[in-house]
Amino acid sequence: MDAEITLRVDGADQPVTVDTRTTVLDALRERLGNTSPKKGCDHGQCGACTVLVDGRRVLSCLMLAVAADGAEVTTAAGLANGDLHPVQRAFIDHDGFQCGYCTPGQICSAVGVLEESDGELSRAEVAERMSGNLCRCGAYPGIVAAVEQAAGEQR
Secondary structure, three states: OEEEEEEEEOOEEEEEEEEOOOEHHHHHHHHOOOOOOOOOOOOOOOOOOEEEEOOEEEEOOOOEHHHHOOOEEEOHHHOOOOOOOHHHHHHHHOOOOOOOOOHHHHHHHHHHHHHHOOOOOOHHHHHHHOOOOOOOOOOHHHHHHHHHHHHHHHO
């Protein structure tokens, strides 16, 4: 069964017809051509597909597109507004990526972590809150340092 929905992706309304079983990830990548979120495990275990839905981090491979009808979906590509987002800049500053495959999900998750936090985050807290996003290259020290830098800039 198909459904006509509208996703507001990175600030632009995107009407799309999807099978009601289609995930947000598949709608973004296959129907709308947005390849920023990556398909990793397709089971919600790696975090490569993390996007922000109405400002909250979501594993887009687990959320049905029809559940996001009318929602604001922000990918890592949509975070920059003319210049790099502070989290994106911090990832570059701290070499928070190697192969780059997990980076869009890591960045969206980091933005979500900072939005969810109610104050200063310790290094251990950052690592714990980012633990749902896996990096096969092991860039975790740079990722944690990047989130700490961005958190400091937010204060």
